Amino acid sequence: MKYYEGLFFKKVDKQEDGCWMWTGAQRGSYGGFGQELAHVWSYKNFVGPIADGLQVGHDCHDKDESCLGGRGCPHRLCVNPEHLKLQTPQENNRSGRGNQWSPNYERKLRSQCI
Numbered sequence: 001m002k003y004y005e006g007l008f009f010k011k012v013d014k015q016e017d018g019c020w021m022w023t024g025a026q027r028g029s030y031g032g033f034g035q036e037l038a039h040v041w042s043y044k045n046f047v048g049p050i051a052d053g054l055q056v057g058h059d060c061h062d063k064d065e066s067c068l069g070g071r072g073c074p075h076r077l078c079v080n081p082e083h084l085k086l087q088t089p090q091e092n093n094r095s096g097r098g099n100q101w102s103p104n105y106e107r108k109l110r111s112q113c114i
């Protein structure tokens, strides 16, 4: 895992406001790291496993009420594990104010054991 952490941090730009912005490849408006979304990888690596049916949401997004969410949301690229939290898809949709998460994509991720 340490090797991957090295690769991970090469693509992270730590901001003054505490967000770790992903500078690597993007998938949709999220960061992509290997086969995973970067923030999901960060959560699993630094926090722990993600229970079935839950998604990784962004606390920094929820606290920034000026952010309209959707594809223009800069918080989607934040990979700071302290800004990540588990939430149900329903909660995520609410906070995303139009979150584009695709169930097919999630299923694809789950079928690949990393």
Ligand SMILES: [Zn+2]
Pocket: 018, 019, 020, 058, 060, 061, 075, 078, 079, 080, 083
């Ligand atoms: Zn953040």
Ligand SMILES: [Zn+2]
Pocket: 060, 061, 064, 067, 068, 069, 073, 074, 075, 076
């Ligand atoms: Zn946002």
